[in-house]
Amino acid sequence: MHTLMSNQQYYEARGTTTIVNKEGLDSIIKPTQYKPVPDEPNSTNVEETLERVKNNDPELQEINLNNIKDIPVPILKAYAEALKTNTYVKKFSIVGTRSNDPVAFALAEMLKENSVLKSLNVESNFITGSGILPLIKALQNNTTLIELKIDNQCQLLGNKVEMEIASMLEKNTSLLRFGYNFTQQGPRLRASNAMMNNNDLACIHRRDGP
Numbered sequence: 506m507h508t509l510m511s512n513q514q515y516y517e518a519r520g521t522t523t524i525v526n527k528e529g530l531d532s533i534i535k536p537t538q539y540k541p542v543p544d545e546p547n548s549t550n551v552e553e554t555l556e557r558v559k560n561n562d563p564e565l566q567e568i569n570l571n572n573i574k575d576i577p578v579p580i581l582k583a584y585a586e587a588l589k590t591n592t593y594v595k596k597f598s599i600v601g602t603r604s605n606d607p608v609a610f611a612l613a614e615m616l617k618e619n620s621v622l623k624s625l626n627v628e629s630n631f632i633t634g635s636g637i638l639p640l641i642k643a644l645q646n647n648t649t650l651i652e653l654k655i656d657n658q659c660q661l662l663g664n665k666v667e668m669e670i671a672s673m674l675e676k677n678t679s680l681l682r683f684g685y686n687f688t689q690q691g692p693r694l695r696a697s698n699a700m701m702n703n704n705d706l707a708c709i710h711r712r713d714g715p
Contacts, residue, residue, distance in 0.1 A: 547573050551580060558587040558594060566593055571600040578607055585611035589618040598626040609636030616643035616650060624652040628684065631659045634666035641673045644680060654684030664689050671695035678703055 549570055557565045568584070570576060581604055588594060599608075609632045612625065627640070637655055644650065662670075671692035674683060681704050687693035 547571055549573065551576055555580065555584055555587065558584060558591050561591055561593060563593050567596040568594055569596075569598050570602055571598055573602055576602055578605065581608045582611040585615040588615045588622065591619070592621050595622060596624040596626075597622060598624075599630070600626055601629045604630040604632060606633055606636035608632070609640055613639035613643040616640070617646040619647070620649050622650055624654075625650060626652075626654040626684070628654045629657045633658070633660060634662045637662060638666060638669055638673075641670050644673065644677045648679045651680060652682040652684075653680060654682075656685045661688060664692075667692040671699070674699040678706055681707060 547569065549568075551570065551573060554565070554568060554570075558568070570584075576599075581599065581602065584597070585608070588597065604627060608630075609627065612627070616622075616625070632655070637658075640653070640655065644653070667687055667689050668691070670685070671687075672695075674680065674696050675698075677699070681700065683696060683700055685696075687696060
C-alpha cells in the first residue's frame with residue numbers, strides 16, 4: 506500500500522530502515538513545527554557591512570546577518586535598497602533576525618533590479634504570506650537568483666498561498682533550489698517538478714555552452 510509522507514518523513518525514511526508512516530492513506534500529513542534557530546555567535550558589524558554594500562566593495566561577496574536579533578527594520582530595508590545596485594554580493598542571509606513583511610517587501614523590490622545575487626535566505630523569521638508572495642513574484646523579473654530559502658516562518662502560509670507559490674515557481678526557469686516545506690501535497694509536487702525542470706535546463710545549458 507502506498508503511504509502519504511511529509512517532506513520531513515521522506516528525508517527521515519531515506520536515512521533509516523524503520524517504517525516512518527505506518528497509517529497508510531488515512532494518515533494526516535502534518536506540517537513541520539516552527540523550529541527555533543540556535544543563537545549562534547555572529548560577529549558581523551551590521552553598520553559597517555551596510556556601508557560596504559553601499560560603496561560596492563568588491564571584496565564583499567557574502568553577507569551573513571543570521572541570528573542578530575536587534576537589527577532595526579529600517580536598517581534591513583537599507584540593505585535591500587543598497588543591494589539593488591550592488592554588483593558584487595552573491596549571497597545574502599538574514600536567518601533568525603525577526604524580519605517581517607516590510608523587510609520582505611523591500612527585498613522583493615531589490616530582486617526586481619539586482620542582477621548579481623545568487624542566494625537569498627530569509628528562513629526562521631516573522632514573514633507572512635503577504636510578504637512571501639511578493640518575493641516569489643519578483644522572480645519573474647530576476648534571472649540570476651538560483652537559491653531562495655523561506656522556510657520556518659512564525660506561522661503557516663496556508664493552502665492558498667502555497668498554491669500561488671507553486672504557480673509562480675512554474676513560471677520561473679532560473680531558480681534551482683527552493684527551501685520551503687510545503688504542507689499540502691499538490692503544491693509540493695508542482696514546486697518539486699518546477700525545480701527539477703529548471704535543473705534539467707541548467708544541465709542542458711552547461712552541456713551545450715553559451
